[in-house]
Amino acid sequence: MISQKSKYALRALLMLAEAEENRPCRIPDIAETQQIPRKFLEQILLDLKAGGLVRSLRGKKGGYLLARPPESISVADAVRTIDGPIAPLPCVSRRFFHRCEGCRGDSDCAFRDAFDRAHAASLEVLEGTSLAAVRDGASPV
Amino acid sequence: MISQKSKYALRALLMLAEAEENRPCRIPDIAETQQIPRKFLEQILLDLKAGGLVRSLRGKKGGYLLARPPESISVADAVRTIDGPIAPLPCVSRRFFHRCEGCRGDSDCAFRDAFDRAHAASLEVLEGTSLAAVRDGASPV
DNA sequence: TGTAATCACTACCAAGTTAGTAGACAAAAT
DNA sequence: ATTTTGTCTACTAACTTGGTAGTGATTACA
Numbered sequence: 001m002i003s004q005k006s007k008y009a010l011r012a013l014l015m016l017a018e019a020e021e022n023r024p025c026r027i028p029d030i031a032e033t034q035q036i037p038r039k040f041l042e043q044i045l046l047d048l049k050a051g052g053l054v055r056s057l058r059g060k061k062g063g064y065l066l067a068r069p070p071e072s073i074s075v076a077d078a079v080r081t082i083d084g085p086i087a088p089l090p091c092v093s094r095r096f097f098h099r100c101e102g103c104r105g106d107s108d109c110a111f112r113d114a115f116d117r118a119h120a121a122s123l124e125v126l127e128g129t130s131l132a133a134v135r136d137g138a139s140p141v
Numbered sequence: 142m143i144s145q146k147s148k149y150a151l152r153a154l155l156m157l158a159e160a161e162e163n164r165p166c167r168i169p170d171i172a173e174t175q176q177i178p179r180k181f182l183e184q185i186l187l188d189l190k191a192g193g194l195v196r197s198l199r200g201k202k203g204g205y206l207l208a209r210p211p212e213s214i215s216v217a218d219a220v221r222t223i224d225g226p227i228a229p230l231p232c233v234s235r236r237f238f239h240r241c242e243g244c245r246g247d248s249d250c251a252f253r254d255a256f257d258r259a260h261a262a263s264l265e266v267l268e269g270t271s272l273a274a275v276r277d278g279a280s281p282v
Numbered sequence: 283t284g285t286a287a288t289c290a291c292t293a294c295c296a297a298g299t300t301a302g303t304a305g306a307c308a309a310a311a312t
Numbered sequence: 313a314t315t316t317t318g319t320c321t322a323c324t325a326a327c328t329t330g331g332t333a334g335t336g337a338t339t340a341c342a
Contacts, residue, residue, distance in 0.1 A: 027288080063289085088143050113278075144299095145301065181302055302324085304321105304324105309317085
């Protein structure tokens with residue numbers, strides 16, 4: 001399961017993607033319309049900024065904007081920035097590869113191949129879906 | 142990421158799948174050959190038993206066996222039994238469906254479709270891979 | 283120049299989860 | 313009976329999650 005924090009991040013990003021270009025969104029506005037606790041949202045936006053997904057302007061007329069066009073920010077980007085690795089095992093992670101400790105001897109990563117294929121299939125969707133696609137895409141239920 | 146507990150469970154299950162049929166495996170043996178803390182393994186096996194994946198015999202000559210043929214136990218079965226839902230969001234879960242609280246108003250589950258497709262792709266692999274396939278399948282590195 | 287509006291940063295916290303450990307108990311084989 | 317095996321309940325330290333609180337730093341603009 002992705003965290004609540006990631007869900008908030010996605011909603012915030014989508015709102016930025018929906019905003020008029022070069023019109024910064026202020027934290028209290030995002031918090032209110034997306035129903036996200038304000039101080040928590042501040043932290044999330046700082047994380048997204050550190051991750052290079054958004055940029056900010058301070059002072060009056062300040063706020064947050066996407067750092068890149070919404071076509072180039074994927075759902076996977078957002079989740080990875082907030083939650084870290086998406087992979088089910090460290091040893092199948094693309095971005096955060098790490099040898100699994102404890103997998104050793106003869107049964108060394110016997111399951112790795114299955115998890116790797118599952119992860120790849122999942123990533124294809126998550127990396128292939130941009131904020132713009134979500135914004136424009138699906139039929140509103 | 143799947144939990145350490147699930148990894149242990151998979152290793153234990155694989156060992157049972159590799160064992161001679163109707164030859165129970167004892168906890169200390171599984172613990173030692175798979176390098177799993179023994180008391181922790183006990184709990185895991187009890188969980189797997191409660192989930193219907195293994196059965197047990199008590200007393201001398203006792204031990205654990207698979208409850209069903211290894212062809213019919215999938216990696217997804219194991220992970221779900223130990224970790225619960227595999228789905229990235231409650232609202233795309235097959236077995237544990239639950240409406241996401243907090244997804245509301247106009248942006249109601251705008252991301253749902255993407256996560257649903259990612260999950261479906263992942264599940265296809267994880268449910269399609271049995272213990273028998275893992276045991277017999279991949280080339281040992 | 284100053285002041286109000288806005289983001290930035292650090293610290294803190296309660297509740298839950300993870301990865302175990304400990305020990306007494308129950309059943310089966312011999 | 314006694315030994316060998318699984319069963320069950322309780323406990324715990326460390327970490328993660330989902331926040332809250334308060335102060336500081338910039339910028340617009342009057």
